[in-house]
Amino acid sequence: MSVEVPPRRVERDELLLDYQRTRQASEAICFPLSPDDYQIQSIVETSPPKWHMGHVTWFFETFLLQAFVPDYRPFHPQFNYVFNSYYQTVGSMHPRARRGLLSRPTIEEVYAYRAAIDARMLELIASVPESQWPAVAERVTLGLNHEQQHQELLYMDIKHNLSVNPLKPAYTAQALPLVDKATPLGWLERAEDLQETGFAGDGFAFDNERPQHKSWLEAHRLADRLSANAEYLAFIKDGGYQRPELWLADGWAYINQHGWQAPLYWEQRDGEWYEFTLHGLMPLNPAAPVAHTSYYEADAFARWSGKRLPLETKLESRLLELEPEGQFTDSGIFHPQPGSGQWFGTLWEWTASPYTAYPRFKTLEGSMGEYNGKFMNNQWVLRGGACVTPREHIRPTYRNFFYPHDRWQFSGIRLAEYL
Amino acid sequence: MSVEVPPRRVERDELLLDYQRTRQASEAICFPLSPDDYQIQSIVETSPPKWHMGHVTWFFETFLLQAFVPDYRPFHPQFNYVFNSYYQTVGSMHPRARRGLLSRPTIEEVYAYRAAIDARMLELIASVPESQWPAVAERVTLGLNHEQQHQELLYMDIKHNLSVNPLKPAYTAQALPLVDKATPLGWLERAEDLQETGFAGDGFAFDNERPQHKSWLEAHRLADRLSANAEYLAFIKDGGYQRPELWLADGWAYINQHGWQAPLYWEQRDGEWYEFTLHGLMPLNPAAPVAHTSYYEADAFARWSGKRLPLETKLESRLLELEPEGQFTDSGIFHPQPGSGQWFGTLWEWTASPYTAYPRFKTLEGSMGEYNGKFMNNQWVLRGGACVTPREHIRPTYRNFFYPHDRWQFSGIRLAEYL
Amino acid sequence: MSVEVPPRRVERDELLLDYQRTRQASEAICFPLSPDDYQIQSIVETSPPKWHMGHVTWFFETFLLQAFVPDYRPFHPQFNYVFNSYYQTVGSMHPRARRGLLSRPTIEEVYAYRAAIDARMLELIASVPESQWPAVAERVTLGLNHEQQHQELLYMDIKHNLSVNPLKPAYTAQALPLVDKATPLGWLERAEDLQETGFAGDGFAFDNERPQHKSWLEAHRLADRLSANAEYLAFIKDGGYQRPELWLADGWAYINQHGWQAPLYWEQRDGEWYEFTLHGLMPLNPAAPVAHTSYYEADAFARWSGKRLPLETKLESRLLELEPEGQFTDSGIFHPQPGSGQWFGTLWEWTASPYTAYPRFKTLEGSMGEYNGKFMNNQWVLRGGACVTPREHIRPTYRNFFYPHDRWQFSGIRLAEYL
Amino acid sequence: MSVEVPPRRVERDELLLDYQRTRQASEAICFPLSPDDYQIQSIVETSPPKWHMGHVTWFFETFLLQAFVPDYRPFHPQFNYVFNSYYQTVGSMHPRARRGLLSRPTIEEVYAYRAAIDARMLELIASVPESQWPAVAERVTLGLNHEQQHQELLYMDIKHNLSVNPLKPAYTAQALPLVDKATPLGWLERAEDLQETGFAGDGFAFDNERPQHKSWLEAHRLADRLSANAEYLAFIKDGGYQRPELWLADGWAYINQHGWQAPLYWEQRDGEWYEFTLHGLMPLNPAAPVAHTSYYEADAFARWSGKRLPLETKLESRLLELEPEGQFTDSGIFHPQPGSGQWFGTLWEWTASPYTAYPRFKTLEGSMGEYNGKFMNNQWVLRGGACVTPREHIRPTYRNFFYPHDRWQFSGIRLAEYL
């Protein structure tokens, strides 16, 4: 990879363990699925769980085994076509919108594929010559971070896939805790400053978090928790979805074209609001953070509140002060819970920062250059992780990004204003 | 049902046997499927096999059990929504285009549904009071004919679902016979005549085959076999798909918009033509009938040949002279084979007759009125059955119908001309 | 043209006069238009008046001057591209949907084009050698009938173009007569019969009216006037647009997709119904015939009425008994008026006959073969002419045709039933 | 307007003259148009010249006469509907995509509207009470800047409208100068710095240029002229449009979906490249700046060149050093000419800065708040003006913005890189 990114010192044993733990975590997520669930692609943005399970495996096969094992023969001649997501440089690919039409390879074949690649990967990690070890270690680490991203996608996609079903099936039988006491909203102030932004340590970080660079930050304050359902309901009741002056022009067009009147997964039955969750259809909890709004909705809500969304630099400077504690996947609760702070975990926070390159940004070399840089257009940055993010996946400098109309990700709203 | 349709004399034992045989036949078709295959809907016209298996069961539950069993309680409160195809009069329904997104009910639940309904149906057939027997017998007969239609749809849809897969999986391991000797094309002449068209017997027939009525038939002749792949290839090589004067205006627009250059399932590899079949991808057999053309292509091919497509009345008058012998599902060969005659079975034959009502046509009463009549618009009639039709399902008066651009059905071409 | 069609005996002087009269009639229709109006194409089905005026001229240039004048040089090298409608055999053409984007040639240039072609046409008619006269006479007659068809299209298209304007401008300042007395609905009976259908005389008729042939007609009766607005309003008030059982499946899908709740040009203001007409926006006249329904609506209305739409053979057999009297363009009233009979003129009548070829139908030779035959798919026949049809253009055997969703043509409804 | 924006000291006489000069300039642009040209809307992004001429007039009527003239009665009750562009707060509006369908009001009526509003406006400027003068002066100035924006849109839209015409008509008969000597590419270096960005003077500036604020600028260099056609041709010949690794993912999808292989207005005839210009179809001048590329193409070209696009702050800091000299509309040449520098005029320069709000940005009060802020999403900033920009309209802090796929604006490419 790039010369600027010093390889993290990582031992083989440690990585072997990491590899196995991460790979098993993906399978654990799929454990509650029926064979039928593995096949669904409810919208073009989601992928069938079966495809995710194959694709993350293909990532190791393509970028590790193909690259570092002499005379490696592919597991199946067409899996490169079937499981390539968007790496134009390694060949053509099955169209994204048609992943739900792939009845073959079957679930069984995909699990056989996983097992076969895992065996070869463990062998590679254990026995690659020392000269190649740094490159392999770095690439494996990227592959594991990639797999963690797909673990979050699995939760997101499974939720959407189940939500379109008229039977409203739950992903998990685990009950949601009953926390309905609201936390009062406080504010955290900061003076203006020329600060450092971006990753500069020696652990793992994606290319888009680099290089570290200066940016000028105006004096401002940040809400000390996420905006709650009760607050968002007030926005709705105040005609929020009917008042064009609150919306970006693109957003106003979009919500009208799609008939949006509430966040994704909300539905009204007999006058009461319910929310579809991975724990089933639940009465809306007024104290819980509002989830699954698009950027358009987050921005309109902030305007209606007389506030703004924070810049990503503001959030980053706050996250740098804290330990990465919060509601992550290890909680077993896959729906955002009420609380205070909520800086890490719970829900990704929309920022007022378009997703663009940091100054002097360079993509990785070769196919890995397609990982992040080519998406720097028309998207907005989100920060901090969510309840469906693996805890060890997140960092203060982590930049997530989605289109302004996307809302199947676990996104939330934190308000901000200038001083 | 309608007073004009005298109920066929049918015994309870006979119907019990018919019921079981037909229901088992559907399950036999699905036997080679993996769980993954059950879920696929490759285009809006196809349905997932799982849905077919539920829908035909729903038909019996709705139109027999609900109608004739006192205090019947539905198997599941939402199956009427999930498995209703297009019967607006029995309630709203899951959108057709989204049947492939239904991971629930699961395959297991659908088979449990089948078993439960079958038990109740056998009970109903055995024990319904004599006064209701004629109505029940007639409705069960309709339900079995309906299920046979879906058996053919299962073959059609499975074929399409598998065809979009880059791995090109075969439905059956059974080898295709090697018959590549072409049969010379002869002609069968008929003088002009005022003939009777439509069904008038006392067995089962659909409402759209009734009532019998007079129609004037001009003198003509009919080809004594279906047009062959070799003949269609000559049309292609003569620039058939590039010559607008051979095409209906709608057809010319359609093939250009969709980039059609050959029948569905044909593909060229290294200069050789192959055809995807339920037996896998096969070299094109020049002697076999050309299959899976749209009406547009059949009509253009006929014009290029200096001939026409036959009217449905012409085909019917020929079919009435013959025993229903031919290549049907019981052959175990689900791809059209070379031969002569081919009046029944092998492939449905496009006619030059738009699908409209016969004079004095009446729809059935109640919800059954939605069965056929509401589709009498923009479609063309096909006659004679195909290799994926159950043998006992076909009659000389049987009217099948598809849109002129449809071609995933097993359709073929028989030429005709006026004398 | 075809050998089967004996040329009508027509004198040169007579044709010269016809030519001038017909060409001037087109210009008279455009007289009330502003330059702005000439340019509008409100939907893909309509064409800008400027384009119509050029296209009918191009027809004479291409099929007469190019064909019969030695060494003819085109008026402009690109007008064949610009003004060709759909004749694939004479070259490529400007896309239909983009005719409204042609600011050049300008209106002035189009009128200069008309003048230049007229001069050459009058010369050709006067001086073509006798040996070519029959062919020229026949082709000119076709060209004049073609221009009359576009005269009706001008009325249809101008009406639609003006209707989309928020200012609701009238085409003509001429007041509509106030006839609001309804005529009671009577019935005309006919016994079953083997009748002759189609054109067999020696005057002009289109290829699609030929050849004359036998068809069997069942005993039936026909309403003796068109269905009135009051009757259609009763259908609406009875929930006609909300009851799927009244509609063809394609129609039900179409009206829901497009949100149709009433015929084209109807609008409700403060609870009262109005109708946009070429005479401006007018209160709906309950006694006047309902106009601008699609086939879907006509068919649903007939079903709701407990009747059917007539077959085209039935209407033809009635029209053959009558003189072609009725409300045509020479009335100066371009909106259907109440009355009885209404067999010719007033409104085109939807029939239950798909538009298909008569037995032994042959297209004309060469490019003229594209005139009618290639549209014989997915359309329904209408009969009898309308108030925007030139009186001398109509015949009992005349077959007009539109798609079942079309309704910008002046179409009406006559009920029928079997005896 | 906003209290933060101190009104520019402007005398009534001066503004009267400005008003007349600006209004006449719009009419002068339309002088060469035929009535046909006034009506065209070739794509949804363009508007008919007639509509532009009405809309800018409506702006004065709505935001000056309605706001400041007691008891003002609108010129026409529906012009607010017809000519409102996107101001949701002043009422509903005719859909943008359907502006080309408005044959009424006619051209004559629009000019009468202009004359009537001008008379009232001159009266208002001359006689409004002194107490209201600052507010009026400021709003009129905004209206004149608005009209200048539409003057540029007129050139852009007329060019596109003419370009879709198969006759390829020229807007002006003025010959293009023959300057084909290329200027060598040099570079201008800058050290890192904390700089002030945005407008802080007391003349006119749009809300989106405010407030002035600090931003940190990394050391970099900028090309000292725009990239030339010859350079862009080298990109094309090197397979630029076929190499996904050069493109943003959205851009790669877009160019493939739309079949782009070259900038807008380029076409190849017999192997030679031509470019459609307001001076007609011209051979491509290799020395002239490449024009009408989208952001996607500019970005891919920059990546292929081993460079980047400049941030808007970098361009602004350069523009602040210079007089606004360059090729503007007063040159009478409406196509970019070769040269050096080209900082102002010639072509708008794509920047690598998404169009977002400056820190503490506030929209104007009331309806004027819709002017700029609601478009801050999914667009990229362009800087410096073009040959179709009025000279007096531009400023160093001026922020233009378009979607990344837009290319009918006069956009060009300036390369940059970090030191």
Ligand SMILES: [Fe+3]
């Ligand atoms: Fe991935």
Ligand SMILES: [Fe+3]
């Ligand atoms: Fe069915």
Ligand SMILES: [Fe+3]
């Ligand atoms: Fe025509």
Ligand SMILES: [Fe+3]
């Ligand atoms: Fe404007």
